[in-house]
Amino acid sequence: MLGWPERHGPAQAQVMTNTDAHSHDAVDPDRIFQLAQGFMASKHLFAASELGLFEALGQGPVDLAGLAARTGLTARTARISADAMVALGLLERQGDRYANTPVAATFLSGATPADMRPLLKFWDRLSYPVWTDLAGALGRGRPASQVFDIDEELVPIMSAGIEAATAAACRALPAAAGLPPASRVLDIGGGTGSWAMALAQADPDLTGTVFELPGVAAVAEERLRTAGFATRISVVAGDLLTDDLPRGHHAFLLANVVHYFTPETNQAVLRAIRAVAEPGARLLLADFWTDPTHTQPLPAALMAGEFAIHVNDGDVYSVQESAAWLAATGWSYTGTAPLAGPISLVTAKAA
Numbered sequence: 001m002l003g004w005p006e007r008h009g010p011a012q013a014q015v016m017t018n019t020d021a022h023s024h025d026a027v028d029p030d031r032i033f034q035l036a037q038g039f040m041a042s043k044h045l046f047a048a049s050e051l052g053l054f055e056a057l058g059q060g061p062v063d064l065a066g067l068a069a070r071t072g073l074t075a076r077t078a079r080i081s082a083d084a085m086v087a088l089g090l091l092e093r094q095g096d097r098y099a100n101t102p103v104a105a106t107f108l109s110g111a112t113p114a115d116m117r118p119l120l121k122f123w124d125r126l127s128y129p130v131w132t133d134l135a136g137a138l139g140r141g142r143p144a145s146q147v148f149d150i151d152e153e154l155v156p157i158m159s160a161g162i163e164a165a166t167a168a169a170c171r172a173l174p175a176a177a178g179l180p181p182a183s184r185v186l187d188i189g190g191g192t193g194s195w196a197m198a199l200a201q202a203d204p205d206l207t208g209t210v211f212e213l214p215g216v217a218a219v220a221e222e223r224l225r226t227a228g229f230a231t232r233i234s235v236v237a238g239d240l241l242t243d244d245l246p247r248g249h250h251a252f253l254l255a256n257v258v259h260y261f262t263p264e265t266n267q268a269v270l271r272a273i274r275a276v277a278e279p280g281a282r283l284l285l286a287d288f289w290t291d292p293t294h295t296q297p298l299p300a301a302l303m304a305g306e307f308a309i310h311v312n313d314g315d316v317y318s319v320q321e322s323a324a325w326l327a328a329t330g331w332s333y334t335g336t337a338p339l340a341g342p343i344s345l346v347t348a349k350a351a
């Protein structure tokens, strides 16, 4: 008899033979409905966040009329959105009053520093539209356009979204990295500078440089200035594939960058970093590293689609692949440590 992966384990092939034909009645399509409706759940969540439901309920539980008044929605549309969030476990209904669950209150109400709404906005505005062409992109072997070519006004949305997605991993980085005190760090493809700032927050003597493409470099400069780190972390605009990397650093961070490139390009990047590193220099590679099969952890396996739809060579890689690249480019692999969720840290030293 055929069964669902949960019952029989994901490794067991679900192969139907002629002799299984009599068992059709025992098979139901619930799992297909559940997975196929995933886009409805995502879009309901993006809409509830954009329409301010969680923020409105941050003021306290309220009935439907009150929720409609707080959000400016009609009673019917407030109910559709709020009931979907109840069904998905992000709101609770106590009698006729809606309330944020602890998860929504913490990450979606805007009332705490752990705000995940920028990630939802990024996925809704930049990712969701291009995922409609996933089959086309996989079929052609290339997305219709790359994330590098997005409109200028979308760059801050993308940068803020990536910063929100990686915030927990950033917080875990200093302990996992274990850099010597007063290290000078080059954060290559450093985004808004959030990873460099996390290291600088943990060590008041740490200094460094964020190296980024010009559009994002401007976002990083502003972010570092407003956060008060501009005197310790500078920004250099450049292209890591074609420009010389800045010299004079003891440690190098490449966070969520290798998933943009082919294995060959990644080895060229690691070689270029090695060329500006002294022996013993530390290398930190943070990413959605997978197991050797590229199927675990599940969020990383799904993110392979996100990378493939945003950049020509986007993909996920395994820890074992990274170790082989390191060995081939003058680095010694020193270990892997979890950071947060599906993001982990591969560490190496310049040989």
Ligand SMILES: C[S@@+](CC[C@H](N)C(=O)[O-])C[C@H]1O[C@@H](n2cnc3c(N)ncnc32)[C@H](O)[C@@H]1O
Pocket (backbone or CB within 6 Å): 162, 163, 166, 188, 189, 190, 191, 192, 194, 195, 211, 212, 213, 216, 238, 239, 240, 241, 254, 255, 256, 257, 260
């Ligand atoms: C997924 S983001 C990661 C940002 C940051 N490291 C983080 O983890 O939050 C990848 C970053 O690499 C930068 N990047 C991509 N190609 C680059 C290149 N050729 N030269 C410099 N930076 C590049 C992008 O601008 C983007 O900010």
